[in-house]
Amino acid sequence: MVDRFTIYHELWQQKGVLAVLHACLHDFSVPAQLLRSDDGERQLTDVLHMAELLQQQSTLQDGMAGLLRYLADHIRHAREGNQQTNSAEQQVRLESDSELVQVITIHKSKGLQYPLVFLPFIADAKPFPGKSNFPAAYHDEQGLLKFVFSKDDQTGVARTEHERLAEDVRKLYVALTRAQYATYVDIAPFPQWSQSALATLLVGDDAELKGTDGIADLHIEGLVFATVTNDHAKTTYQQAQAERSAAQVCTFPAERQLERWWLASYSA
Numbered sequence: 273m274v275d276r277f278t279i280y281h282e283l284w285q286q287k288g289v290l291a292v293l294h295a296c297l298h299d300f301s302v303p304a305q306l307l308r309s310d311d312g313e314r315q316l317t318d319v320l321h322m323a324e325l326l327q328q329q330s331t332l333q334d335g336m337a338g339l340l341r342y343l344a345d346h347i348r349h350a351r352e353g354n355q356q357t358n359s360a361e362q363q364v365r366l367e368s369d370s371e372l373v374q375v376i377t378i379h380k381s382k383g384l385q386y387p388l389v390f391l392p393f394i395a396d397a398k399p400f401p402g403k404s405n406f407p408a409a410y411h412d413e414q415g416l417l418k419f420v421f422s423k424d425d426q427t428g429v430a431r432t433e434h435e436r437l438a439e440d441v442r443k444l445y446v447a448l449t450r451a452q453y454a455t456y457v458d459i460a461p462f463p464q465w466s467q468s469a470l471a472t473l474l475v476g477d478d479a480e481l482k483g484t485d486g487i488a489d490l491h492i493e494g495l496v497f498a499t500v501t502n503d504h505a506k507t508t509y510q511q512a513q514a515e516r517s518a519a520q521v522c523t524f525p526a527e528r529q530l531e532r533w534w535l536a537s538y539s540a
Contacts, residue, residue, distance in 0.1 A: 289339060290327035378443045381450050389451040392458045397440065397468035400433040408432045440469035 276299070284292045297303060302319070306312040326339060333339040374386070400408065407421045410432040420428030448455055457470070465471055 284336065288327060289330050290323055293323040293326070378447045382446055384450060385452050386450055387452050389447070389455045390458075391447055391455065393462075394444065394447060394457055395459045395465050395468050395470050396462040397464040398436075399464055399467040400436045401429060405432075410435050437467070437469060437472060441473065444469040444473065 280292050280295065283295060297319070303316055306316045306319070309315070326343065329342055330339050333342050376384075401423055407419045408428075409417060409419055410428060412418050412431070418428065418431075420432055423429060448457075459465075459470065459474075462468070
């Protein structure tokens with residue numbers, strides 16, 4: 273135990289008090305212990321906020337001893353009921369996001385669960401090669417890393433696309449296993465639908481069903497399909513065109529051109 277706190281002392285000197293407090297929280301499983309109680313989330317938030325305040329004060333106090341005196345003074349004031357400790361700066365409001373809609377990438381969702389999961393773009397794909405996919409890496413039959421530099425390398429292109437699809441299938445598995453109660457999958461006629469992991473798993477090599485016109489004919493045992501047409505979407509979510517007055521219509525300037533948009537995700 274003495275050795276551990278010697279390490280904490282060195283960590284404080286090298287990286288600051290916040291690094292030490294985070295290390296202590298992890299080493300002694302403090303979050304798990306606090307979250308066992310009914311107000312555990314509140315307590316954990318207060319502890320983390322206290323750590324941030326100490327980190328801020330460390331730049332104003334005279335070394336470790338000064339920061340410890342600062343903490344001891346505030347603990348004493350709190351016990352004595354001094355209102356000085358109730359300033360807005362030292363209070364933090366807990367806002368749990370457990371009841372909110374969360375937008376998250378598939379990579380970030382690994383290991384997590386949600387009551388309901390919606391996958392609006394899972395039927396899309398980015399097959400290889402795209403506009404700027406070269407050079408790209410793949411593995412040969414012996415598992416050795418290789419590179420493809422142009423479309424002329426048909427073997428390399430085929431194996432790279434195969435690995436892309438395999439990775440998309442793995443991500444699809446992650447996405448489909450995050451929900452506690454239900455998963456809603458949007459099967460839309462994206463241009464690359466036929467090369468998506470979802471199409472590969474649902475219809476295999478059936479060229480007719482892999483076409484965008486075949487989406488409406490999907491019937492798979494154990495899955496519930498609900499078709500939403502464009503007309504239904506318009507009458508449900510938009511005001512009917514005939515009911516709109518001229519003052520309500522907003523037109524986009526003819527000289528302005530909207531840029532094409534796309535979806536992307538990034539992870540460190």
